[in-house]
Amino acid sequence: MNTERAQELRTRLQAQWDGVISTLSEKIALQAVSAHGIAADHMKASAQYVAQIMQEQGIDAKVVQSTNPDGTPGAWEVIGSKIVDPEAPTVLLYAHHDVQPVPDASEWDTDPFTATIRDGRLYGRGSADDGGGIAIHRGALAILGEELGVNIRIFFEGEEEMGSPSFIPFIEEHAAEFASDVIIVADSGNWSTTIPSLTTSLRGNTSLEVTVKALDHPVHSGQFGGPILDANTLAAMLISSLYNADGELQVPGITATEPIGGLARDLDEAQVRADAATVEGLQMAGTGSLASRLWTKPSLTVTGFDAHPVEGAFNVIAPSARFALSLRTAPNQRPEEAQQALTDYLIEHAPFGAQVSVKPLDNGMGWAMDAQSDVVQIAEEALQTAFGQAPANKGEGGSIPFIPELQRIFPQAKVLVTGPEDPKSNAHSPNESIDLQSLEHNIIAEALLLDELASQQ
Structure with missing residues (x-):
């Protein structure tokens, strides 16, 4: 020029x-x-x-x-x-x-x-x-x-x-x-x-609200704890099942891509850690370049979780738990498609037969x-x-x-x-x-x- x-x-x-x-x-x-x-x-x-x-x-x-x-x-x-x-x-x-x-x-x-x-x-x-x-x-x-x-x-x-x-x-x-x-x-x-x-x-975005129900009402943890897991634990199990051992999403139907147009240079891990203020020893989840993990691969975040506060906690088994999920999708994937894939997975992988219901929320391409x-x-x-x-x-x-x-x-x-x-x-x-x-x-x-x-x- x-x-x-x-x-x-x-x-x-x-x-x-x-x-x-x-x-x-x-x-x-x-x-x-x-x-x-x-x-x-x-x-x-x-x-x-x-x-x-x-x-x-x-x-x-x-x-x-x-x-x-x-x-x-x-x-x-x-x-x-x-x-x-x-x-x-x-x-x-x-x-x-x-x-x-x-x-x-x-x-x-x-x-x-x-x-x-x-x-x-x-x-x-x-x-x-x-x-x-x-x-x-x-x-x-x-x-x-x-x-x-x-x-x-x-x-x-x-x-x-x-x-x-x-x-x-x-x-x-x-x-x-x-x-x-x-x-x-x-x-x-x-x-x-x-x-x-x-x-x-730019990644897309889809969000959902998930409810995990185990009981119709709270019960005493000393009387029923053991064979009956509380809903908070069941919700944690469900969330953790979304990831493989490397910390990557393993939900069928949610796609991942490499950086568009190729990767000129990768992001500096030390700078990413400093910018995010990670605690010492925290391992980075996922595999491949940091750029792909931050730009073009999907990421899932629990943005809200309803549970009894620690202050005032007492010995009952929580009957239900509710949490909000925000899924950043690969740039070219339709967010409705990813939302449906995530919904299907959550319902199909309900731990220990708990009832899982999903409320779909907003989508952005x-x-x-x-x-x-x-x-x-x-x-x-x-x-x-x-x-x-x-x-x-x-x-x-x-x-x-x-x-x-x-x-x-x-x-x-x-x-x-x-x-x-x-x-x-x-x-x-x-x-x-x-x-x-x-x-x-x-x-x-x-x-x-x-x-x-x-x-x-």
């Missing part, structure tokens, strides 16, 4: 840099916490601000309020477009303008809603997630200016941190305003501050990038030119169900998942921050990508 063009764009960005920092700083100060009310005035003000900065880049942007599934007023969304040539490719730029709450500001080293620059990083709630995504789009459009060669559509969502309840109805209602050839979702991150990444996959796509190749080249380092693409173990839904609604569109975060960003945590050098590289990369997509016309 043209390094002279990259340098030209970088020079332009330096002249625009104060505006990029102002965008982030003012966005942080708006305190756009969707958990405090997605339809509230502070969220409308956030959307209006984002629309304004997009208008300044020549986008015909507007604020539209969505409608929740129950018919109540929903999130304040920002949509808009700029058509430079009806024959040119159309690119949809996505980010979200809502941010996570700050439960305890005392855990922060700075005021969470005042942008603070320290050691090359800008701190503040939403600086990375996803003010950084907004800043990337704003910066790329600003430095391309009148040289923009693709049509642009934008969607800045106002409820991503709340699970996007009105996302799909809103997209379907405004489908004509979202139709595009390429969708850039700037809500993920890079391998590090110096090594760029495309996000290659995973997503896998088309690693052979020409758009992916262009994006990788743009990242390498901007960062001066070859990308080390990576998956994510979490789930972002709206991405596969976007792919479903617009099956011809090529989806790229990029983003401003790095391992030190602390998204959703105290002292959230964005690396400013990395932000500069991301802006250059997106501008180069838009340039190259225009040349593909």
